[in-house]
Amino acid sequence: MKPPNDNPSSGSFSLESSRPKVPTRILCVEDNDGDFRLFQLHLGDSPLKPRPSLQRARTLSEAAELISSASDQSGPFDLIVLDLSLPDSAGPATYFRLRNLAPETAIVILSGTTDHELSLEMVQHGAQDYLPKDTLSGDLLGRSLLYALERQRVRMGMKKLNDQLQRTTCELQTTQMHLIQAEKLESLGRLAAGVAHEVKNPLGVLQMGVDYFSNKTATLGGNAELILANMQEAITRADTIIHDMLDFSRSDQLKMNLCNVNELMGSSLRMVHHELLKNKITIIKTLATNLPNVRVDGAKLEQVLINIIMNAAQAMPSGGPLLVSTFSAEFSESSHDEGSRDLERLRSGDEVIVLEVRDHGSGIPEEILPRIFEPFFTTKPTGEGTGLGLAVARRIVELHRGRLQMTNMTSPTGVRARIVLQPDFSLSPQAAPSIPQAEVPTVQFI
Amino acid sequence: MNKKRILIVDDDIPLTQSVKINLEETGDYNVLVENRSANAVATARAFRPDLVLLDYIMPGLDGGDVCTRFRDDPFLRDVPVIMITALLSNGEMGANGSVFRNGHIMVAKPIKLQKLKSCIEEQLAGVAT
Known part of the structure; x- marks a missing residue:
């Protein structure tokens, strides 16, 4: 179809000349x-x-x-x-x-x-x-x-x-949201180091107190042991929150190494094996062979994987199958970041390595889906979640110039979490894409 | 058996007090506390510790500065130092409860007595061998 006729010489008029130059x-x-x-x-x-x-x-x-x-x-x-x-x-x-x-x-x-x-x-x-x-x-x-x-x-x-104007307003609102989010993360990062020092010393005192009295429970009697166990748990919980916050302030210090994604997936699964077994979760693995390596901080990536695997397990309280897979795909993005100045960012058409975890839970309620990566946002009861897990996970993946995406799936319902990373061919044993191009699936980012 | 002499250099008074009490209660150590980092070298020279527990973030001289002065001092240069820092987390520690970073043995706050003791023993054993 032809575009609207807005050429002043083709029958419509300009303000300068109200007379048409071609027949109306x-x-x-x-x-x-x-x-x-x-x-x-x-x-x-x-x-x-x-x-x-x-x-x-x-x-x-x-x-x-x-x-x-x-x-x-x-x-x-x-x-x-x-x-x-x-x-x-x-x-x-x-x-x-x-x-x-x-x-x-x-x-x-x-x-x-x-x-x-x-x-x-x-x-x-x-x-x-x-x-x-x-x-x-x-x-x-x-x-x-x-x-x-x-x-x-x-x-x-x-x-x-x-x-x-509407488009610009919409873009402005989106940018503003991103800026607020980035600012929040930045402030959290700066805050973390300060908080860590200020809170960890008192925690250290409490820890020493617990240790002191732990040797004397026989003489303390009553519920001393239970109280001390609760105190120990509280100290560990507070320490974990600070640990998560510190991840923000120091997550730029990545120790990058060439890693095999299947090994990363395997080691992460091993670490949560006991928890999964306890929750009657069955792992179904589909790991592509001969995938190119990725240059990542293995420990950090494992942290991300463990986080999304545990989230997936928690989404299935009565147990069930958890699908984990790795594969190579062609990256495709529906909207790209116009203002990005990062030469190494992912671009549509790039070959990417995907680590996927899929549960069969009820999915994430649509109204909270946009907030799941917000720091301190949690739906878990007080004490059970810091609200930093996914925020930290995404930050870690983004520092690797990758993407972390959580998508609700239908038939069957559940959440699909994907970590998308750039392959590193430089020193990989397999320096060529492992899957024939015709079979390479496309990963669409919305 | 001679008790090992431990010097704690940390500006946090309640923390140093409780660490001192706990370590001394084990019966294995004789502990001295120094809360002002500027006095650390002088105190150490007088006390002749077998090991120093050194906080990293302190007003004035920080743990790194103090450690450098120890290494420059002929009487202190061989004394093992364990840095105790709030900048690291327990999740980052190795199986033995410590990590070697930036040339120092480091442990994270808050540390459990048992882990601290095993780190101390490990360092002391390293000196003995």
Whole structure:
């Protein structure tokens, strides 16, 4: 389809010159031969120069065909003159249908003696003007059509600007959200080191206190042992939160090594093997062989994998199958970061290595899905989750210039977590993509 | 058996007190505390410790500075030092409860007495062999 006709030299007008340089293309939708002839005569008398080119439709369906073929061939009509009473449509519906057929074209209503009020109503709904057939003249017609064209041009210009404004506002809101998020993470990082020092010393004192009394439970009697165990648990919990926070402040210190993703997956699964067994989770592995290596901080990546595996296990409280897989794919991104200045970021078409964990739980409620990577956001009861796990996980993956994506899946329901990494061919034993290109799946990021 | 002499250099008074009490309660150590890092070298020279537990972040001279001064001192250069720091987490420690980083043996706060004791013993054994 041709783009909207916004070229000032092709029948529409610029503010500088209100006169068209090429003939205005008019479609007259009028079933009455007499009224059409009269319109033709008045148009001939009008001062419009050069003389407009005129086409006629007797019915709405005929008009639809002409509008459609004109749009395909020479671009939309500049102007439609419409009689509201046609053999296949009558009243306001005629205008609204035509409006939908030609949303960018100026419409002027040809009004009979009995439907002036209706015509006026149509003007309130977006028609550019109405012309009473009984008092029509060349002068009146010429002026009306010129103004109609000009108003439509301005209206379309405004619509275009408004659309642009809405898009920009939307982009601005998204950027602002990212900035707030980044700022939050940055502040958290700065805060972490300070908090770590200030909180860990008191924790150290408490730890020493617990250790001191642990040797004396026999003499303390009562519930001393239970109380000390609870205190120990509280210290460990607080220490874990600080550990997670420190990951923010120091996660730029990555120890990058060439790693095999299957080995990473295997070692992570081994570390949580006992937990999975306890929760009756069955692991179904589909690990691609001969995958290129990745250059990552293995310990950090294991931390991420363990986090998403444990989240997946927790999503299936009655147990069930947990699908883990690794594969090579072609990266595809629906929206890329326009402002990115990172030469090494992932680009559409790049070959990537994917580590996937898929559970068969009930999925993440849609309303909280956008918040799962926010620091301190958790749905777990107090004490059971710090709300930093996924936030840290994503940060770690992003520091590897990779992506972490959590997607709700249907049939069967569940969450699919994917870690997408860049392969490192430099020193890999397999320096070529391991899967024939035709079989390489595409990873779509939304 | 002679008790080993441990010097703790840390500005946190409650922490050093409780570490001292716990270590001394094991019956294996004689512990002295120094809460001002600027006095660390002088105190160590007078005390002649078998091992120093040194905090990393302290006002004035930090653990790194103090350690350098120990290494420059003919009487202290061979004394094993264990850095105790809040900048590392227990999750980052090795199986023996410590990690070797930036040229130092480091342990993370908060440390359990049992782990601290085994780190101390490991370092002392290293000196003895």
